[in-house]
Amino acid sequence: xxxxxxxxxRFFHRQLTRHALLYTEMLTTGAVLHGDHAxxxxxxxxxxxxxxxxxxxxxxxLAMSAKIxxxxxxxxxNLNVGCPSDRVQNGRFGACLMAEPARVAESVAAMxxxxxxxxxxxxxxxxDDQDIEAPLDRFAMxxxxxxxxxxxxHARKAWLQGLSPRENREVPPLDHDRxxxxxxxxxxxxxxxxxxxxxLDEVREHxxxxxxxxxxxxxxxxxxxxxxxxPLLFGKAAPSASAYEALEKIFPYIERELGNGARLHDITRxxxxxxxxxxxxxxxxxxxxxxAVKHSAxxxxxREALAMVREPxxxxxxxx
Numbered sequence: 001x002x003x004x005x006x007x008x009x010r011f012f013h014r015q016l017t018r019h020a021l022l023y024t025e026m027l028t029t030g031a032v033l034h035g036d037h038a039x040x041x042x043x044x045x046x047x048x049x050x051x052x053x054x055x056x057x058x059x060x061x062l063a064m065s066a067k068i069x070x071x072x073x074x075x076x077x078n079l080n081v082g083c084p085s086d087r088v089q090n091g092r093f094g095a096c097l098m099a100e101p102a103r104v105a106e107s108v109a110a111m112x113x114x115x116x117x118x119x120x121x122x123x124x125x126x127x128d129d130q131d132i133e134a135p136l137d138r139f140a141m142x143x144x145x146x147x148x149x150x151x152x153x154h155a156r157k158a159w160l161q162g163l164s165p166r167e168n169r170e171v172p173p174l175d176h177d178r179x180x181x182x183x184x185x186x187x188x189x190x191x192x193x194x195x196x197x198x199x200l201d202e203v204r205e206h207x208x209x210x211x212x213x214x215x216x217x218x219x220x221x222x223x224x225x226x227x228x229x230x231p232l233l234f235g236k237a238a239p240s241a242s243a244y245e246a247l248e249k250i251f252p253y254i255e256r257e258l259g260n261g262a263r264l265h266d267i268t269r270x271x272x273x274x275x276x277x278x279x280x281x282x283x284x285x286x287x288x289x290x291x292a293v294k295h296s297a298x299x300x301x302x303r304e305a306l307a308m309v310r311e312p313x314x315x316x317x318x319x320x
Contacts, residue, residue, distance in 0.1 A: 005024060005220070010024075010043065012271065016239065017229040045073075049076075052069035054066065054078065057097055058107075063110040063114040064114070074117070081122060083095055108148050122214075125175060125179075150191070151186075152192040156195050194214040197213060200225065220270075247271065254267055263295070264298065268302060271302075284305045287308060
């Protein structure tokens with residue numbers, strides 16, 4: 001998600017789940033080929049496994065960008081053909097490319113020829129007045145025939161005219177059944193469900209019909225949900241016993257990043273939903289929102305915010 005799942009966000013999320021595959025925010029081929037790699041593409045090895053999500057429409061540039069991603073040790077290259085924002089459309093990439101399946105297929109083939117790691121495609125059910133049955137099947141077949149290793153499908157249409165990006169996440173109706181039918185049509189290709197999934201109970205229900213589930217805003221807005229991913233879905237212990245412990249684990253990372261010139265707000269903006277519904281959560285968010293943005297803000301601001309959150313289980317362990 002652009003401007004959301006940056007390296008600070010991913011480092012924190014990795015304290016909540018070891019086994020979920022994390023994705024970068026979408027990076028355009030222009031940014032990858034001509035931008036500041038150290039700022040845009042760097043990540044801590046502790047974030048692994050991480051997939052690089054690309055936006056672009058030129059097969060040659062996508063292939064070059066994919067190779068750069070592989071050389072930087074990303075585990076997967078994902079082509080975003082689902083983002084409906086005006087900025088994306090003006091650059092001729094994102095959801096508008098669903099109208100050009102041949103170009104998407106050519107791009108997938110070029111990336112597959114350039115790298116040895118998996119190449120996947122993220123798309124919508126369709127765009128605008130496009131039917132979601134035969135055109136989606138044809139789109140899927142074209143990218144699968146080109147070598148796509150998996151298809152991640154946001155179970156909504158994208159309306160390129162008349163709806164804002166936010167409205168495109170909420171207004172077009174969800175149709176998870178259509179994604180399930182796509183899986184039935186292509187049983188040998190991994191199909192990943194995305195869109196409108198809020199709980200791990202829903203995740204497990206979808207996993208009875210598809211090969212995987214991608215969580216976006218549910219995981220960002222309520223990161224604590226990730227603490228249950230490893231135990232419930234992978235049969236492994238979570239890397240942290242609680243949200244409080246997960247935050248304490250990133251204290252050294254925060255100190256390091258502040259020393260490298262980052263501002264505290266760059267990191268803490270990804271933590272605001274962590275204690276959703278708990279006593280003190282509002283005070284926690286308010287303190288970070290007002291204090292972490294200051295140029296002089298240090299790790300003590302986060303410590304002060306944490307002191308406002310009452311976590312009975314943690315307090316009991318501490319008392320013992």
